[in-house]
Amino acid sequence: YSHTWQISEPNEFDIMLVMPVSRLQLDECDDTGAYYYLTFKRNPKEKHLSKFLDEDGKLSAFKMLQALKEIIKREVKNIKNVEVTVKRQKAGSPAITLQIKNPPAEISVDIILTLEVQQSWPPSTQDGLKIEQWLGRKVRADFRNKSLYLVAKQNKNEKVLRGNTWRLSFSHIEKAMLNNHGSSKTCCESDGPKCCRKGCLKLLKYLLEQLKMTHTKKLEKFCSYHVKTAFFHSCVIWPNDTDWHSGDLDHCFQKYLRYFVDCLKKSHLPHFFIPQYNLLSLENKASSNFLLELINKEWNNGFPIFQE
DSSP: OOOOGGGGOOEEEEEEEEEEEEOOEEEETTSSSSEEEEEEESSSSOOGGGGBOTTTTTTHHHHHHHHHHHHHHHTTTTSSSSEEEEOOOOTSSSSSEEEEEEEEEEEEEEEEEEEEOOOOOOGGGGTOOOOOOTEEEEEEHHHHHHHHEEEEOOOOTSSOOOSSOOOEEEEEHHHHHHTTTTTTTTSSSSTTTOOOOHHHHHHHHHHHHHHHHHHHHTTEEEEEHHHHHHHHHHHHSSOGGGGGGGHHOOOOHHHHHHHHHHHHHHOOOOOOSSSSSSOOOGEEEEEEHHHHHHHHHHHHHTTTHHHH
16 A cells, blocks of 8 residues: 555555456355455456466466566566566465665565456455444445455465465555545545544554564564554544544554554454454464564563664
8 A cells, every 4th residue: 555654764565466357256265255266257258368267267366477477577677777676476475576676775566466356245245344433334335336356365274275266355445544544534634633543553563563573483474464454443443533633642552552462362353354354363372472472561661662
């Protein structure tokens, strides 16, 4: 999402490469409600995609990513004035990462293969996006009428990793919620009242980022999406702009952090759009406990990490 919500100097960027496709058959591949096998309905318009079907007629994320990677590698060779390299892809990652070396700073760009489908959201999303009290019923209905996005993401829980699973993505909705985050229309507009939601999110993102730099291996299961999900839940728990008064950053950050800490204790952080999907599964309880210890230590010492 927009780098105005990044912390410190932005050096990582995401670009969604969106491919519109007509109607797809979505079949859940596990009980998370987030991962799907995709097949085309009868006589699809996208005949050109038939070469990416596997032997069962499922659309292969792996095959499509390989083809996209070849195109990107070919094009990168034509870039003369900047040093651009294609990084080795992490297993199961939906992103192809470009490393761009250019003074004054090096940046990395994740290109994420995304399918856009004009059809209703699957049943697993029915009870998610509980924003009625925060952004309103109409906004929720408008969001749910938007296209469905699916990214080429390997489901690691599959018995045999065949690279033919896709994961629902709501980054377009998340971006809209971050940009229009107030319960009143004028929140944080130039002449409107200011809130500290943005400041709170930035602080917790920074906290996790710094802890991950020191404990990379032990905290590898955590990413900024956990922080962002907890942030959206907090916006629902405290829906009013007065709950996030700009002068109360310290107090507001601590109540948001307390919610996140609570999720770590219970090993339970429901996906904001797919409530049955727990982002903190019990098998990662040890990681959750470790992060909990680190956060409590910071909290008890008045967050020295923010003074560094």
